[in-house]
Amino acid sequence: MxxxxxxxxxxxxxxxxxxxxxxxxxxxxxxxxxxxxxxxxxxxxxxxxxxxxxxxxxxxxxxxxxxxxxxxxxxxxxxxxxxKNPIAKHDTWAERAPSEHLLNRLTDAVIDNIRHTLGQIDPKDFDAACDLAADTSRHLYIVGGRVTHTLAEYLFLHMQVIRPKITHIQSTSNAWPHYLLDVKEGDIFIVFDMRRYENNTLKLAEMAHAKGAKLILFTDQWRSPVHHLADISFSSRIVIPSAWDSAVTPLLLLETMVSTVQNLTWGDTKDRMEALEDMFDQTKLFRKFT
The missing domain is CATH 1.10.10.10 (Winged helix-like DNA-binding domain superfamily/Winged helix DNA-binding domain)
Structure with missing residues (x-):
């Protein structure tokens, strides 16, 4: 590089x-x-x-x-x-866009983002974050913002199957202070905050940190202000030839975290999955072809 x-x-x-x-x-x-x-x-x-x-x-x-x-x-x-806002970012890349198809250019950018991001992550830090996320003696809170709530919801949906004692918070909601009432020292917050960092997210992180919670941050290459509070921080490269930033690299980190935590808790997770599948069968939520 x-x-x-x-x-x-x-x-x-x-x-x-x-x-x-x-x-x-x-x-x-x-x-x-x-x-x-x-x-x-x-x-x-x-x-x-x-x-x-x-x-x-x-x-x-x-x-x-x-x-x-x-x-x-x-x-x-x-x-x-x-x-930069989305319009300004679009103008920057559109003026010098090469003639190759956008599918190829965007894919190249994403692959470069992934390689660069993984080169900057210490595997020991990643393992430590997964150990914290797998610790069911601690309540796990997952926090997303205006756009990053989609990543937070993705992680929450999977973690909800894997382990108990988990809460999803949207920092843009005026109800989020209520969630802090029950936060105890040692609880875990996984926070998503990327470019155009949100004041609500920083304030939530500050208050959780003050209560003794441990913070795991997923951010971008410039790093959210939450970084100085986080116990563990993962910076992903997010720039692509688009008016929007890419979520591919942070999503890769999330899927790896889900897989790792699942393996760490597999005994209990397997029981939870079987119970959930039984409920799905009773509700006939999904079609079966056999």
Missing amino acids: SDDTLTISDRIQAQLDDLTRAERQLAHSILENYPASGLGPLSALAKDAQVSVPTVARMVQKLGFSGYPEFQLELREELKAKV
Whole structure:
């Protein structure tokens, strides 16, 4: 993967293990309020991170930039991409759309998104998230927003079969504070928040975090503000040649999580599935051809 396909966040995360203590401190400071954190003067960034000006200059070069101005230019481009609405996004790709069929171009973009996303995910983090989602001693809350509620509903529908003690919350509903009444320390929140991040989702996450809940976040390559509260965070690349962002990569992660949790709880899950199928038979919900 060439560097020009990576966000600055991607580059920082890929090099964290090779940074000095001061550079790592700077990296975490940049990511804390990314990408806005690097838009001010070099001296201001150094002061905020409590590192020296030469440390910032050295770090910028390690990330592949000739200097701080080039670094800032890239951040500004990322910020533009982060706040684009659907119309603006359509105009961006339509003007330079190549002649190949959209099916091929979109498929290529999705495959590239998947490869890049998987390259950035630590399997240990994914396994830890699945272990938490499979822990039936904890209540599991699944939270989606205006668009991401479709991903939340998909996960909820499957988890509802796999395990008990599960609740689906839509952060756009004015009823969501009621759900927080019963949240206990150690409960799990799986939160979906992608580009055009929602204030309700952030407030819900803040209140759940304050009650001692553990947060698993599914977000995009620029990362939701919920990121700084999350115990585990998964960033998916979502850009495709469309006015809309792609849900394919996060859906792949969800289907993998469903399969993993199902395997971890298979004894109880099998019993629940059999009971559910028996109810389906009694209701004659589905046609049978045998």
